[in-house]
Amino acid sequence: MGASLTAMITGLIELKRSDDSGLVAQLTHQLRQLISGGRIGKGSVLPSSRRLAAELAVSRNTVTHAFEQLVAEGYLEMSRGRRATVAAHIDERLTKAASGVIRAPLRRPSLSRWASRLAHMDWPLSYQAAFRPLRPGFADVREFPNEIWARCLRRSAVRRGRDQQALVNRPGLRQALKEYLQSSRGVRADTDQIFILPTAQAALTLIAAIVIAPGDCVWTEDPGYPGAAAAFRAAGARVVGVKLDGQGMRRVIGAPPPKVIFTTPSHQHPTGRLMSVVRRSELLAAAISGQTWVVEDDYDGEFHYDSRPVPALQGLDTQGRVFYVGTFSKAMTPEIRLGYVVAPPALAGTIEIAQRHIGLIAAAHVQEALSDFISDGHFLAHVRRMRRVYRARRDHLVEKLKQHLADVLSVEVPPGGMHLVARLRQSASDKAVAQRLIDAGVEVRALSGLALERPRDHGLILGFTAWRETEISAAVRTMAACLTPATVKRRVSSR
Numbered sequence: 001m002g003a004s005l006t007a008m009i010t011g012l013i014e015l016k017r018s019d020d021s022g023l024v025a026q027l028t029h030q031l032r033q034l035i036s037g038g039r040i041g042k043g044s045v046l047p048s049s050r051r052l053a054a055e056l057a058v059s060r061n062t063v064t065h066a067f068e069q070l071v072a073e074g075y076l077e078m079s080r081g082r083r084a085t086v087a088a089h090i091d092e093r094l095t096k097a098a099s100g101v102i103r104a105p106l107r108r109p110s111l112s113r114w115a116s117r118l119a120h121m122d123w124p125l126s127y128q129a130a131f132r133p134l135r136p137g138f139a140d141v142r143e144f145p146n147e148i149w150a151r152c153l154r155r156s157a158v159r160r161g162r163d164q165q166a167l168v169n170r171p172g173l174r175q176a177l178k179e180y181l182q183s184s185r186g187v188r189a190d191t192d193q194i195f196i197l198p199t200a201q202a203a204l205t206l207i208a209a210i211v212i213a214p215g216d217c218v219w220t221e222d223p224g225y226p227g228a229a230a231a232f233r234a235a236g237a238r239v240v241g242v243k244l245d246g247q248g249m250r251r252v253i254g255a256p257p258p259k260v261i262f263t264t265p266s267h268q269h270p271t272g273r274l275m276s277v278v279r280r281s282e283l284l285a286a287a288i289s290g291q292t293w294v295v296e297d298d299y300d301g302e303f304h305y306d307s308r309p310v311p312a313l314q315g316l317d318t319q320g321r322v323f324y325v326g327t328f329s330k331a332m333t334p335e336i337r338l339g340y341v342v343a344p345p346a347l348a349g350t351i352e353i354a355q356r357h358i359g360l361i362a363a364a365h366v367q368e369a370l371s372d373f374i375s376d377g378h379f380l381a382h383v384r385r386m387r388r389v390y391r392a393r394r395d396h397l398v399e400k401l402k403q404h405l406a407d408v409l410s411v412e413v414p415p416g417g418m419h420l421v422a423r424l425r426q427s428a429s430d431k432a433v434a435q436r437l438i439d440a441g442v443e444v445r446a447l448s449g450l451a452l453e454r455p456r457d458h459g460l461i462l463g464f465t466a467w468r469e470t471e472i473s474a475a476v477r478t479m480a481a482c483l484t485p486a487t488v489k490r491r492v493s494s495r
Contacts, residue, residue: 006047009034010055023058027066035075035086046076046084114234133475134397135443136270136419136463141333143386148378149332149369156368168352168361169196172371177340180374185301186311187324189342195351196367200299200327200339202360204231207260207323207341210354211293212237216259221249223450223457225269225297228262241452244268248275251282257292265313266301270450270461271421272414280313287321293344294322300330302383303465304416305391320344328370330418331383338362338370390465394420397464397472404480408488409460421447423459426488430458433483440482442475 013030015023034040046052049063056063067084070076076084131138174191181187197203204227212218214236220228222241229239240258242249248268249261261283265275275283287294296313314324324342329335343351355361373379394414401411401422409422424430430446437444437460444462448455464472 005040005044006051006055009040009047009052012039013056015056015058023062024065024069027056027058027062028069031066031070032073032075035070035090040086042086042088042090044086046086048083117233131466132441132443133467133471134462134464135466136445136461137330138463138466139330139333139386139418140389140466140468141335143389144333145378145382149373152369152372152376152378153365155372156365159368160365167364168356169194170364170367170371172375173367176371176374180380181312181324181326181342184380185298185309186315187342188315189324190345192352193343193345193348195341195343195355196362197339197341197355197360198337198362199329200297200325201227201231203323203325203339203341204228204295204297205234206351206354206358206360207293207295207325208232208235208237209358210347210350211260213259217256218260218262219249219252219258220262220452221264221268222452223270223447223455224262224452225264225299226450228295228297229452232260232262239452243456244271244273246273247279248273249279249283251279251286257286257288259291260293260295261287262295262297263313264297264299266298266304266309267414267417269297269299270419270445270447271457272412272417272419274310274415275313277310277316280310280316284313284317284321292321295325296322297325299325299327300416300418301326302331303387303390303418305387305394306415309416314342320346331379331386336366336370338366386465390418393464393467393469393472396469397462397476400473400476401462404476405483407485408483418465419461419463421459421461423447423457424488426485428458428488430460433488434460436482437479440478442478442482 009031012034013027015026015030017023019026031040040046046067047055049060049067053060053063067076067078071078071084074087075090077087078084171191173196174194177194177196178189178191181189195203195206197206208231212232212235216237218232218237218239219242220232220239222243224241232239237259242252244250248265248271249263263275263283265280265283267274284294286292294313294317298312301309301312312324314322321344323344325339326341327339329337329339341351370379397420398411398413401409405422408425410425412421412423414420424433430448434444434446444460447457447459447461450461451457467475
């Protein structure tokens with residue numbers, strides 16, 4: 001029996017010295033497969049390490065190490081002076097898993113309510129196709145001073161090689177950001193209230209984790225930013241959409257105060273409307289101190305074209321109720337994955353601990369590089385230049401839409417931001433129209449897809465910041481060829 005088992009093992013095992021995994025790993029894997037597949041039965045006594053090594057033309061250490069590994073995994077049993085024996089009580093589930101044999105069908109996994117709804121959410125969009133006009137929400141990476149940024153990164157990498165501090169939020173960036181936000185947006189904060197995160201979405205996740213209890217009510221704009229609803233729902237909140245008027249989010253009269261109010265007052269996402277100072281004061285008045293928190297997302301607040309930016313909601317707050325959230329991916333490039341949150345003073349300590357617990361930590365060398373980029377004046381210079389460039393692109397897109405598509409689209413000119421909304425004059429399905437344009441090579445988004453509840457607004461969201469004027473002109477010509485009053489009307493009647 002011993003000779004026949006030895007012959008079987010040596011006949012089935014094939015070791016390749018050219019395999020990068022190594023002889024021990026190969027032998028261990030193949031013996032495991034023979035045992036789990038039933039080729040070597042329970043209780044079988046394996047050849048001695050010396051004999052098997054000779055038969056396989058490997059060192060005895062190779063066989064010994066393989067045996068020891070299988071003993072540790074529970075496939076073999078060994079004792080002093082006795083040969084390795086296949087364990088008599090190997091768990092069948094273990095052998096089936098190792099052999100890849102599954103005899104019973106897997107049950108559908110049990111998911112949280114939030115995870116079970118992910119497949120039906122229209123956010124975030126999965127961009128599989130090439131970058132095409134007029135995809136909204138992206139900066140023009142071709143206009144970014146990449147050489148200057150590269151120098152900042154190199155300088156930071158050298159410094160990091162000598163700096164052993166493991167600070168999650170780099171003091172230099174905190175100070176630079178504090179000064180920038182104070183001068184440009186009227187944000188009032190100490191450096192220890194500023195937290196650097198991988199993205200602005202990470203900031204929303206962090207805020208939701210510390211202030212939301214399951215069942216808490218959150219007001220968000222409707223239509224609005226889907227990422228906010230996603231973050232708060234994941235924490236167990238009950239999200240309620242608040243309709244908009246010409247000044248943005250309206251105060252809900254008579255309703256009990258929510259736990260959180262989420263708003264984008266500088267450029268309402270997605271309509272681009274600017275919330276007036278009066279409306280901002282009303283919104284703060286609805287946030288009862290100690291019961292309601294306001295989350296202000298200033299995602300593209302650097303880009304105001306027709307007037308000076310209205311001061312941030314956070315700067316008007318006198319009771320420490322506002323979280324101010326921002327990102328660098330809009331003003332710089334999408335690849336610079338850094339966001340931040342300015343926390344209310346009373347929650348700064350909690351945020352600091354929660355940030356480390358959840359692991360929402362941005363790379364230290366990128367933080368240091370951005371600190372230099374801001375402190376040396378490069379960030380502000382870039383923003384000022386792009387403000388002029390983007391305003392010209394916005395105006396060019398508006399002009400071309402009015403020239404070629406005035407009978408089909410009614411254009412809303414935003415005072416700032418990185419996209420605009422064009423509403424369909426016909427009562428058409430904006431999702432169907434958007435898909436038709438995407439198929440033609442112009443990547444727009446349907447406004448109704450950003451509705452929190454039943455959509456009331458229908459239109460197209462068109463980005464203009466990532467595209468030069470010649471590219472914008474070509475895209476509008478494509479749109480004009482696809483959309484005429486007659487073709488849009490035919491699509492509606494055929495639904």
